[in-house]
Amino acid sequence: MTTVTPATETQTPDAFMIPTLAEIEEAAKGLAPVISHTPVLPSHTLSDLLGSPVLLKMENLQRTGSFKVRGATHRLSRLTPEERARGVVAASAGNHAQGVALAAQMLGIPATIFMPLGVPVPKLLATRGYGAEVVLEGETVTTSLRLADEFAERTGAVLIHPFDHRDVVVGQATLGLELLEDAPDVDTIIMGIGGGGLIAGVAAAAKAAAARAGRTVRIIGVQAENAAAMPPSLAAGHPVDIVTRPTIADGILVARPGAVPFEIIQELVDEVVTVTDDDIARAILVLLEQSRVVVEPAGAVGVAAILAGKVKDTGTTLAVLSGGNIDPLLLQRVVSHGLAASGRYLTIRIPLPDRPGQLSRVSELVAEAGANVMEVMHTRHGQGLQISEVILQLSIETRGAEHSELTLETLRRAGYNPIVVPD
Known part of the structure; x- marks a missing residue:
């Protein structure tokens, strides 16, 4: 960003x-x-x-x-006939672009909008859908703003500022x-x-x-x-x-x-x-x-x-x-x-001995705690693993922070060492 x-x-x-x-x-x-x-x-x-x-x-x-359409429409509505004829230019990766594009379409004013290459597709399509000419160039909005400035200087188009x-x-x-x-x-x-x-x-x-x-x-x-x-x-x-x-x-x-x-x-x-x-x-x-x-x-x-x-x-x-x-x-x-921030989605890694039944036992314990396993990853490859060890990674749905802690404590009491993976 x-x-x-x-x-x-x-x-x-x-x-x-x-x-x-x-x-x-x-x-x-x-x-x-x-x-x-x-x-x-x-x-x-x-x-x-x-x-x-x-x-x-x-x-x-x-x-x-x-x-954004409120400010953009009021701004464009107050342009003089001579300014409207010159057209408007703006730079944005989203809401301001759409506001200016719609306002220009409603008022019959040519509009050019500079947007960065990584702009989300829905916002790009919406801005074009309102009739604006969209120029995709540069990696950031800062670049788009500079290009809009240069366009205004070169063509006489009125630069529409997003807030100032x-x-x-x-x-x-x-x-x-x-x-x-x-x-x-x-x-x-x-x-x-x-x-x-x-x-x-x-x-x-x-x-x-x-x-x-x-x-x-x-x-x-x-x-x-x-x-x-x-x-x-x-x-x-x-x-x-x-x-x-x-x-x-x-x-x-x-x-x-x-x-x-x-x-x-x-x-x-x-x-x-x-x-x-x-x-x-x-x-x-x-x-x-x-x-x-x-x-x-x-x-x-x-x-x-x-x-x-x-x-x-x-x-x-x-x-x-x-x-x-x-x-x-x-x-x-x-x-x-x-x-995850609400404590309702928990990802843990558990080192296990590489022998049959371990995945089943861990799943039973999670179910006993009233939690729900959403995703499982089981691997024998990882830094620090012994030949006889595997890593089990679980993504678990819980009811909140207290329930997450209860699920972890259930696993610990059974002799496992669950490690919480940061979101």
Whole structure:
């Protein structure tokens, strides 16, 4: 996965003004023919865990599968006729690409999207399906961004930034209006932060709408632990670059917050917390099993924060599921990782004497513990093995961490030495 630091557009002083409720409402009217008003649904599982009502904003059901279409459409709708004629260009490995492509198709604007060679096939096909010209080049999104910059310089096409533009923030803010319309009594809104465009817009809309109703609302941002540029930026008082590490939440893998959203976040966002990839994998699994919804890693970080105990009982809490564009192969890996992180999938290696009946005996013990063997590997080859030894590797389904430990203890009492294989 790649650190993303998109090029910064030249900003006017007005760009750093917090969007007003009036202009956000006007933007919502313009977006109404394009976007879906996604539902807000309760989560009984998370409500029981937190001890107070938890609601889920199902933005994963939005057109193009994420909130990005809001900001992209509003940004493109405000281009002048001369700018529209020049066309637009963007760089992305996923949601921003699809948002710009659909917005350009709806408005009749030529669009060129630079995407890295390793982009997931579903996202590539979706972007092309919206009519954009896709250029596959380079190994990383950073390369795609550079190529998009060069294309804009060469052709005059308007570069559409994924988050660092006021029009994009205003478009994303329409999500905040929907939240307060559907959940007027919400006390806390929690969502992911990448470059900051979504949370800046939602904070501006939600705080203003709540104030108009004579109440307050708390805004909490969540970042992946391996790409958390916001806490040091807030501490410094300005956006700073960080060195990121790989994370499954590639949709919020950003090395530096946008200058425009940062100013709003600094003033309106109440708290920023971080979650691990294990937390995110567990959240995706819980959403899949308990709410029957498919959410991409970046869209699940709000739920991950609740599961990880980073959000306390603060009245009615609403978590934004910001996107659902997850590659099926990644989903398969994430589910397996989530099961392991939840203690429900255990892989062990057991050294055994090379004689008949050992596999049968181990299987009986696992069954006695109430666990289920999912996969078996039996080998006589391995470092440190004696001629008379074999290694038995089992992948076992359990009911959780306590049941996993019970299964291991059952094997130990029978004289075996199970070694847990890290996920």
